Amino acid sequence: MKKLIIYGASFPDVIKLVDAINRKEPPWKIQGYLDDNKELQGDIIMGYPVLGGNAKIGDFVFARLRSLISHDVTIEDYVFIGSGANIGSNAVLKHGCYLGTGSIIMRKMIVGSSAIVGAGAVVTKDVPPNVTVAGVPAREMKRERYPA
Numbered sequence: 449m450k451k452l453i454i455y456g457a458s459f460p461d462v463i464k465l466v467d468a469i470n471r472k473e474p475p476w477k478i479q480g481y482l483d484d485n486k487e488l489q490g491d492i493i494m495g496y497p498v499l500g501g502n503a504k505i506g507d508f509v510f511a512r513l514r515s516l517i518s519h520d521v522t523i524e525d526y527v528f529i530g531s532g533a534n535i536g537s538n539a540v541l542k543h544g545c546y547l548g549t550g551s552i553i554m555r556k557m558i559v560g561s562s563a564i565v566g567a568g569a570v571v572t573k574d575v576p577p578n579v580t581v582a583g584v585p586a587r588e589m590k591r592e593r594y595p596a
Contacts, residue, residue: 449474449475449476449477450475450476450477451476451477451479452466452476452477452478452479453478453479453480453481453482453499454466454478454480454481454482454496455481455482455483455505456481456482456483457481457483457485457488457491457493457498458483460481460493460494463478463494463495463496466478478496479496479499480496480497480498480499481493481496481497481498481499482499482500482501482503483498483499483500483501484500484501484502484503484504485498486500501519502519502520503517503518503519503520503521503522503523504521504522504523505517505523506523506524506525506526506527506543507525507526508525508526509523509525509526509527509528509529510527510528510529511529511533512529512530512531512532512533512549513531513532514531514532515529515530515531515532515533515534515535516533516534516535517529517535518534518535518536518537518539518555519537520537520538521535521536521537521538521539521540521541522539522540522541523535523541524540524541524542524543524544524561525543525544526543526544527541527542527543527544527545527546527547528545528546528547529541529547530546530547530548530549530550530551530567531549531550532549532550533547533548533549533550533551533552533553534551534552534553535547535553536552536553536554536555536556536557537555537556538555538556539553539554539555539556539557539558539559540557540558540559541553541559542558542559542560542561542562542563542577543561543562544561544562545559545560545561545562545563545564545565545575546563546564546565547559547565548564548565548566548567548568548569549567549568550567550568551565551566551567551568551569551570551571552569552570552571553565553571554570554571554572557571557572557573557574557575558574558575559571559574559575560574560575560576560577560578560579561577561578562577562578563575563576563577563578563579563580563581564579564580564581565581565582565586566580566581566582566583566586566589567582568584569581569582569583569584569586570583570584570585570586571585571586572585572586573585573586
């Protein structure tokens, strides 16, 4: 059975959806809600605990299957996180950046606005805005030049 943590405790009705899926084939075991609201942390909602985490996730963030977002991560708006990507603690993903499948962002790294991290890349130092990096460790491949 796969473990599931639901991001945000504001709309607990998602529990009903998971329960309906589990009646057909029970693949999910709900662990609780991940919510930054300190007033809710420790509460029980619909039978499940509200957990902390201190991750800040912006609007229109797309996180694919099996991506892992560690604690104290900041993800700004319009970020794409590919399947199996791992984001270490205290990392910052700036507006509009793109993380390829299986990429790894080490702790405390910053991925700049509109930067691209290639599939399987391991980011061990900050990625400037508008730069494409790839490889292990990740190295600059291309810097976009936008007209002023």
